[in-house]
Amino acid sequence: MSLFLDAAWGKFTERAPVWMMRQAGRYLPEYRAIKEHLSFWEMCRTPEVACAITLQPVKRLGVDAAILFQDIMTPLPSMGIDIQFNPGPVIESPLRSSAQIEALRLSEKTEIAPFVAEAIKLIRQESPVPLIGFGGAPLTLATYLIQGGGSKDYAEFRQFLRYAPEAAHALLDKLTVLSIRYLSMQVEAGAQAIQLFDSWAGLHSAGMYAQFARPYNQRIFEALAVYKIPRIYIAVEAAHLYPEINQLNCEVVSIDWRLPIDQVRPQLAGKTIQGNLDPAILLAPKEVISTETKRVLREGLGGAHIFNLGHGIFRQTDPNHAKHMIETVKSFDRTKARELVLR
Ligand code: CP3
DSSP, X not given: OOHHHHHHTTOOOSSOOBOOTTOSSTTSHHXXXXXXXXXXXXXXXXXXXXXXHHHHHHHHHOOSOEEOSOOTTTTGGGGTOOEEESSSEEESSOOOSHHHXXXXXXXXXXXXXXXXXXXXXXXXXXXXXXXXXXXXXXXXHHHHHHHOBXXXXXXXXXXXXXXXXXXXXXXXXXXXXXXXXXXXXXHHHTOSEEEEEETTGGGSOHHHHHHHTHHHHHHHHHHHGGGOOOEEEEESSOGGGHHHHTTSSOSEXXXXXXXXXXXXXXXXXXXEEEEEEXXXXXXXXXXXXXXXXXXXXXXXXXXXXXXXXXXXXXXXOOHHHHHHHHHHHHTOOHHHXXXXXXX
């Protein structure tokens, strides 16, 4: 076992395992060096390159887990959807009709993205730490597919949910089947945990989430139960959804920085908490990084904790600042700290 897997399974570990969302990306000079020669899709679709990028933060920073280098959009071209990156995803023809949704293809799990299975096998041969596979949650994938790309308020998508709820459910159902196949393939290829990114779930009310998100997320987690790997869920700006999220069949919930861990933990009973340093703290001086990192670690002492950022690392981040945060986490003895708190 490993610190990361132990904590994911709910153990109070002596020190918190640590990794960072978007840990492989543009803040690393070695990532930018590869990016000079290849497009984002080429980076994703070349297993040796995806493997090398996945391991960059492991080598430079000593994180306790690797996350597969891909995007939540990776499985979607297999449905017949054209996606470009600029730098976020852009969908050529956004889905706006039932006919478009009906035309989406569902491929067998080995055919969705064979290059991902190859990358995972290479990473497992080389990585000293566990590998996290991942996918986008159906609601978040549908957000991009219907909206057509990133947006401030996702008005077209939110209109579609009200105008054509049946078509929306048909799309969410297809994306659920796709995700179950795609994520099962990742585990069968060697992924040791799975994180489901529901980045845009927080836009919606608890009632909308109960209708359009929870049942689909639950189907995915239940389908993954056979593999006995820890399942991680993340939504951002989603504190109003914790009663819904707590019902999900997953071991770990990743939370953003807007509330302290000790305040959130009772609402997510029995789950390991992952988080929750504000990624903006890594833009601050090192003294601030130490102080804030230790604050989050103390707030996490009430149970199992995987240290992470509350959302992805900013591309302006100095890698040495990230390293300083990671070293601070590694030198924090949770058993000792808990004794001090209990005394
Ligand atoms: O290191 C890792 O975390 C693994 C790789 C990873 C990427 N995307 C690579 C990437 C992961 C886990 C993702 C998930 C992802 N992609 C999410 C969920 C996480 C979240 O942030 O909520 C979302 C919403 C996307 C969609 C997406 N892809 C966006 C919004 C962008 C633009 C990001 C930006 O910073 O401008 C992308 C492109 C993308 N995906 C990049 C990377 C490294 C940047 C591409 C580049 O090099 O220009």
